[in-house]
Amino acid sequence: MDETQTGKTDRLEMLVADALGGLELTRDLAGRVMASLPPREQMRAALHPVLRLCFGLVAAHFAASAWRTDLFARFGASEAATLFGTVSALAGAALGALVAGVALAREAGPRAAKTLTVLVTGREGYALVGTAGSAVLVAVTWLFVGRFPAEFFPAGLRAARESMAMLLVVLVLAAALQGALLSRRQGSRLALRLVEAGSLVLVGLACAANCFFHVLSAYAV
Amino acid sequence: MADDDARLVREAAAGDEAAFRTLVERYGGMAAGIAYSVTGDAEAARDVAQDAFCEAYLSLRRLRSAASFAGWVAGIARRKAVSWVRAKARSHLESAGGREALAVDAAAGAPEGDAERRETRRRVLAAVRGLPRGYREVVMLRCMEGCSHEEIRKALKISAAAVDKRLTRAKAMLREELSDLVD
Numbered sequence: 001m002d003e004t005q006t007g008k009t010d011r012l013e014m015l016v017a018d019a020l021g022g023l024e025l026t027r028d029l030a031g032r033v034m035a036s037l038p039p040r041e042q043m044r045a046a047l048h049p050v051l052r053l054c055f056g057l058v059a060a061h062f063a064a065s066a067w068r069t070d071l072f073a074r075f076g077a078s079e080a081a082t083l084f085g086t087v088s089a090l091a092g093a094a095l096g097a098l099v100a101g102v103a104l105a106r107e108a109g110p111r112a113a114k115t116l117t118v119l120v121t122g123r124e125g126y127a128l129v130g131t132a133g134s135a136v137l138v139a140v141t142w143l144f145v146g147r148f149p150a151e152f153f154p155a156g157l158r159a160a161r162e163s164m165a166m167l168l169v170v171l172v173l174a175a176a177l178q179g180a181l182l183s184r185r186q187g188s189r190l191a192l193r194l195v196e197a198g199s200l201v202l203v204g205l206a207c208a209a210n211c212f213f214h215v216l217s218a219y220a221v
Numbered sequence: 222m223a224d225d226d227a228r229l230v231r232e233a234a235a236g237d238e239a240a241f242r243t244l245v246e247r248y249g250g251m252a253a254g255i256a257y258s259v260t261g262d263a264e265a266a267r268d269v270a271q272d273a274f275c276e277a278y279l280s281l282r283r284l285r286s287a288a289s290f291a292g293w294v295a296g297i298a299r300r301k302a303v304s305w306v307r308a309k310a311r312s313h314l315e316s317a318g319g320r321e322a323l324a325v326d327a328a329a330g331a332p333e334g335d336a337e338r339r340e341t342r343r344r345v346l347a348a349v350r351g352l353p354r355g356y357r358e359v360v361m362l363r364c365m366e367g368c369s370h371e372e373i374r375k376a377l378k379i380s381a382a383a384v385d386k387r388l389t390r391a392k393a394m395l396r397e398e399l400s401d402l403v404d
Contacts, residue, residue: 012403015403016365020254025270027267029267033242033249033271033274033278
């Protein structure tokens with residue numbers, strides 16, 4: 001490349017640099033990024049035990065379902081109930097293995113297990129997944145309670161279905177709010193933290209309620 | 222630089238926001254430049270870069286080699302920029318939006334009354350916009366950020382020969398388009 005050509009190249013680069021510089025692409029970028037960072041380490045450190053408790057309760061929920069299967073079979077309940085119990089037991093076993101795997105893989109383990117951990121406990125989205133999952137759980141239980149003959153359940157349990165419907169609505173709203181905040185990632189960090197903390201408490205309540213209902217219904221058979 | 226990046230990434234992953242801010246200041250221009258080369262819209266490029274760094278912050282622990290932060294965040298910015306373009310196309314707002322944005326951007330950057338300079342900027346940006354995307358990216362990194370060939374190679378994850386080829390061809394195309402300004 002001769003001197004003239006080099007000079008032209010330099011001039012071209014200067015022209016382009018000047019034009020692109022005028023765009024001010026990095027104007028206050030660092031400030032914007034830092035202001036929009038969602039809470040991460042603090043949240044996980046503070047709420048991780050709660051999350052573990054929630055998973056434990058979910059596993060207990062399915063274990064209770066499996067136990068009820070045994071009771072259904074023993075007392076000659078309908079085939080449908082037995083089928084439900086069998087599916088529930090299988091799901092319980094799968095979920096139990098999953099929870100155990102996730103717990104073990106958190107600190108060390110093969111890459112696939114770590115990926116699974118990320119998917120299940122999900123970084124910043126874990127509360128969203130948990131909340132949405134709980135909403136599904138509550139919905140299934142709600143439908144279940146309404147579907148089976150009254151003699152399977154005490155009267156109080158059937159009445160509690162109304163409360164579960166309320167809980168379901170709250171869970172769905174919380175999941176929607178979380179989704180909106182996480183997708184924007186520009187909401188107030190305090191608001192996001194509060195919603196996540198609140199959602200995790202709801203997840204725990206939903207799971208505890210499920211366990212309670214299952215144990216009650218098992219005794220009612 | 223790579224060793225320093227690795228240290229900053231480790232500190233940021235441990236929760237040090239000041240370290241992450243340093244990374245943003247160091248590579249913000251690169252991410253925004255790549256985003257602009259895809260979107261052709263300065264405001265969208267800023268948003269995409271912001272979003273890319275947020276995602277990077279949340280995924281720092283997944284970064285296998287801390288020293289390769291620049292290439293990694295560049296990849297995130299490019300992916301998000303492509304998503305932005307697709308979303309825009311889906312919402313039927315594609316019609317010449319990028320070119321309009323370029324005209325507005327060029328005008329906004331120049332001082333009031335400096336018509337000639339504004340016109341030059343508009344033409345240069347239009348010429349850059351007219352380059353194929355792969356060429357645009359190397360031009361953005363080279364001219365806006367002053368990146369060396371090696372830095373461009375790492376950021377775009379392409380070979381040194383590809384960097385040379387793209388840069389040479391891009392400059393040839395720009396020289397042809399802007400011959401009256403360069404000569």
